[in-house]
Amino acid sequence: MPTSRPRLLLVDDDTNVIQLMAKTLAPLAQLRFATCGEDALRLAHEEVPDLVLLDAEMPGMSGFQVCETMQHDPLLDEVPVIFVTSHSEEAVEAAGLALGAADFITKPIRPAILAARVGNHLRFKLARDQLKRQALIDGLTGVANRRVFDEQLLKEWARAQRAQLPLALLMVDIDHFKPFNDRYGHQQGDVTLKAVAQALQGVVKRPSDLVARYGGEEFVVVLPDTSLDGARQIADSMLQAVQQLAIAHDASATAPWVTVSIGGACFDACGGPQAGGVVTIEMDEQDVLQDGGGSLLQAADAALYEAKHGGRARAVFYALCRPQPTGDGKG
Structure with a gap:
């Protein structure tokens, strides 16, 4: 399957520097630009970059502050940062490396050196990502494994609370799989598991959607920013x-x-x-904050139980209601 080009985020308050870097690096990667730290963090959250080139000194939020913020952000803490600075003092470089910077490039920028060093860091980052993906993929079916699902559910639950977005979860179970193995053999059972996994994967279209093997003949599908009606259509x-x-x-x-x-x-x-007779479960605010997605998983499991005991080859849904803000009239 073809892979997309690496993503670079260039951050500098000097647009001339950005233009020079962009001209040099355009053949290597997709580029996005920011001229201040706040915009850099916003863009990084919208689309996580593979590498950030970051001006160390900017008005307002400095590059060092941006790097430190990234290091404390679970979404961005593994993104390598290269500081671009006019300072060559050892103390400045040491401070940046202590914050987790991957490298330093000094101004004035030399295009050949810039391209070579960025290219090296991109190759290292993409190779590391490939190794990580291999460790997080179910070896039989080719979809994500249970560890990825656990992490993704926790992350998307937190994001759903923060942004007040819907979050849907599907649990999928192959009907009568033990009799299938008994009748056709475990080798054919493995072939079928892989075929079903790929069929499920073929339905979801967005990069944020996740299909994972939960265990045995069960799969789970995480659908961020998806309403009940949308989840029903996917099911x-x-x-x-x-x-x-x-x-x-x-x-x-x-x-x-x-x-x-x-x-x-x-x-x-x-x-x-x-x-459609969907069971509705109301949650209070404290439960939501402490939940981490466990209630969503429990509700999907209960719905799966109903689907299996209601004739199988069907989908059943539960709805979890997020707490609604209420005004108490106090000012």
């Missing part, structure tokens, strides 16, 4: 995608082919009773 598409694989299953009590059951849960603002 229906997944049911159809697996059915269209047309994998024979003579030992199934549900259908002559492999099917899946799906339990879904969505955490969102609930304006009233949910359509």
Whole structure:
């Protein structure tokens, strides 16, 4: 599968310096620009860069402050930073390295040196990312593993609270998988697990969506910024995608082919009773802050139980209601 070009964030209050760096580095990567520390952090959150070239001294928020903020941000703490500075004093470089900087480039910028050093850091970063991805992928199915799911759910739950966005979760279970293995053998069972995983992966389109193997014949799908209706549409598409694989299953009590059951849960603002008989669970503010996504997982698991005991090859959903702000009239 083709990979996208590396992403560079160039940060300097001098637009002439940015223009020079951009002209030199455009062949190496996708570029974004910021002229102050606050904008740099905002852009980095919108699209996490592979490398940041950061002016050490800027009005307002300095490059050192930006680097320190990144080091304390779970989303950005592994992004390498190269300081670009007119200072060559040992104390300045030592201070930057103590903050976690990967390298220093001194002004005036020499384009050949800039390209060579940035190229080296990009290659190292991308190689490290590849090793990390390999460690986080389920070896059989090719989708993310349980560790990635646990981390992603925690991160997306926190983001959903911070930005007041919906968050949906699907639990997907292959119906009658033990009889399938008994009938066709474990080797064919492994082939089927991989095929189902890829069918699920083929339904989700956004980079932020995550399909992971939860264990055995169960998969989980994290859907950030997805409403209940949106999650239902994705679940229906997944049911159809697996059915269209047309994998024979003579030992199934549900259908002559492999099917899946799906339990879904969505955490969102609930304006009233949910359509379609969806079970609604109200959460209070303290529970939400301490939860970390556990209630969403528990609700999806309960919905999956209902789907399996209601005939299988279907999706059932629960709705978790986020606490609504209330005015007490005090001023």
